Amino acid sequence: MSAILDIQNLSVSFGDKEVVSQLSLSLEAGKTTAIVGESGSGKSVTSLAIMGLLRASIAADQLSFQGINLLSISEEEHRKLRGSGMAMIFQEPMTALNPSMRCGDQVAEIILQHTNLNRKEAMERALELFKEVQIPNPAEKLKAWPHEMSGGQRQRVMIAMALACSPQLLIADEPTTALDVTVQKEILKLINDLKTKRNMAVLFITHDLGVVAEVADDVLVMYRGQMKEFGTVDQVLYHSKDAYTQGLLECRPPLENRPKRLTTVADVMEKRTVNRQEVHSDFQRIEKQDPLLEIDNLEKWFPAGKTSLFGTAEVYKAVNQVSVKLYPGETLGLVGESGCGKSTLSRCLVHLHEANAGEIRWKGKDITHAKGKELRALRKEIQMIFQDPFASLNPRSNVSQILTEPMLVHGLFKGQRKERAKYLLKRVGLSTEALHKYPHEFSGGQRQRIGIARALAVEPELLICDESVSALDVSVQAQVLNLLNELKEEFGFSYLFISHDLSVVKYMSDHLMVMRAGLLEEYGRAEEVYKNPTSAYTAKLIESIPKINS
Incomplete structure (x- = not known):
């Protein structure tokens, strides 16, 4: 069967920088080839070169679509091909x-x-x-x-x-990265079904090898613009020969156990000895303590946009009668789909939203309606790490200003703020040279480390991690999760760890709570909830996790 897409020795350069080097692949109708790699590996650049959406220097021995040489056609001819012959699904549909x-x-x-x-x-x-x-x-x-x-x-x-x-060719560029596991499963099935029904060729771009196992026939692994490995799903996922591919496979949080430290890509590529010691939560110690944080029948309402016959405004209960306890030194995981109330609950805890009903107690004291000095003192003790580190860092401030501002606001470390900022940077694995740089000069993983350092600046007792690794590659995610666990051990604080990714939450958590449509669906010890869920909804979340079967 002739190839729908044929690429031989494709190279792409921006100025003097070559970002894709000597890449070759062919794709037939009815088949899915996945391109896997970290951010910056050249995956999306390759897809944009095929679509003709790139202002760059492109060279290849062959870059053809259904026999048409894509390097020799005009912009107008390429435009006519887009949509009719080839089409693309982008990562972030809202954008x-x-x-x-x-x-x-x-x-x-x-x-x-x-x-x-x-x-x-x-x-x-x-x-x-x-x-x-x-x-x-x-x-x-x-x-x-x-x-x-x-x-x-x-x-x-x-x-x-x-x-x-x-179209005869569908390019899907990270189409499920921002989605919940249940929605992701539905979208992956939909793309697979449509491919079969329409006999399309699909080029599926992702950094998640678990997703690859669900959709692909063949896999191409990229690293810094070069092809590291190519073969069938079976060859690449179960009999990989390249250290980088093995690193991507090993850095995913395991579902069957809980190692103290996740393996990183660098560990595998540099052949470091990895301590695979398992950790077990000390529930006897944790549950004997007085709770650090207690949430009792908490509710948060938003206007539903409708008014009843008698002029009463309808409300949507984003958080509805939620009760839970968080103990000193533990990680409480919070999981659920988008819109279930996870972020709304966390924002109520730090008073970015005001609760409409119920009680929040911090160290036994009611803080539900804290204001003024009491609220400022509370915000020193409870800090947040946000999902999007680029959006949550001030683009006009350098790292030194970002890290010292919280100390200034709370009157901490007078005369020592610069030194404290340097210490925090080193502690999160960044050089002190970063102090004078701005957020746009860092990668996503580095920006998230800066966000963590900022949260640590005021020595909090509780860190709320709101989808703080959701936007990161699996390799960078492993590094950040290791860092969070090391910091917890060193500083002794607690985490409320929020995510829609149950595999990550299970790995990080002592206790686990599941939310659905504003309600607390399930709560218990993380391992027990995962192995024996009492709720059908929790079981569905677990079943939806992309898995690589051993």
């Missing part, structure tokens, strides 16, 4: 979708651009596509704006747009 256009109009726009259908026919075709990608209430959702859709629904709209003109 990729036009916020000023209704979702149905965005799909219809593609159809009108590449076919002879009129607007009415294009909207009918868009409705068919919404049904095909299983968007609930498709006729209603055609009229919805992107912000009115959930993350999974927005990604389905992106898939509908990509399929609008029946």
Whole structure:
């Protein structure tokens, strides 16, 4: 069978910097090839070069799509191929979708651009596509704006747009990275089903080898622009020969045990001896203590946008009668899908939201309505590490200012703030040279380390990690999780660790709570919740975790 896509010795350069070097692959109809690697490995650059969306120097012995030489065609010819012959699903649908256009109009726009259908026919075709990608209430959702859709629904709209003109090649660039495990499973199944039904070739880009095991026929592993390994899923995942591939496989948090330290890619590539000692939570010690934090029937409401016949505003209970305890020195894991109330609960604890009902007690004292000096003192003791380190760091401040500002606000370390900032940087694994740099000069993992250092600056007793590793590659994620555990051991603080990734939460946690639609679905010791869930919803979350079967 002839290849839909044929790449031989592709190289891509920005100025003097070569970011993809001598890459070769071919892809047939009805097959999925996954490109795997960390951020900066050249995965997305390769896909953009195929799509003709790159302003760079591109050279290849062969770069052809259905026999068409992509290097010799004009920009207009390449534009006509996009959408009709080849299409792309991007990582972040909220960014990729036009916020000023209704979702149905965005799909219809593609159809009108590449076919002879009129607007009415294009909207009918868009409705068919919404049904095909299983968007609930498709006729209603055609009229919805992107912000009115959930993350999974927005990604389905992106898939509908990509399929609008029946392309022969579908490029999916990290299409499930930002999604919950249950939604991720649905999207992966959908892409697989559509590939089979339409006999498409799929180029699937990801950093998660667990996802690769679910979708791919062949796997290409990239590292710093070069191909490290290529073969079938069985060859690469179960009989890998390259140290980098083995490192990617080993740095994933294991589900069957809980090592004290996760293996990193660097450990494997540099052949370091890794201590695989397991850790077990000391529940006798933990549960005998007085709770550090107690949440009792907590509720947080938001207006639902509707008013009843008698003028009473309806409310949506984002957090609904949640009760839980967090003990000194422990990690309490909080898991659930987007919209379940995880982040709202954490923001109530630090008074970024004010609770509507219930009680929050800190060291036995009611802090539900803390204000003024009491609230400022509380914020020194409870700090947050946010999901997006780029958005949570001031782009106009250098690292020295970012780290010393909390000390200044709370009147700590007078005359020693610069030295304290240097110590914190070293402790999170960064050079003191970083003090005079700005956030945009760092990688995602480095920015998250700066966010951790900032949280540590005021010596808190509780750190709330709100999806703090969700945006990171699995290799960088392992490094940050190791760092968080080392810091907890050294400084003796507690964590509220929030994530939609149950494998990460299970690895980090002593106790585990599961939230769904604002309610506490399940609570217990992490290992017991994972092995014997009492809730069908928790069991569904566990079953949805992408696994590489040994």
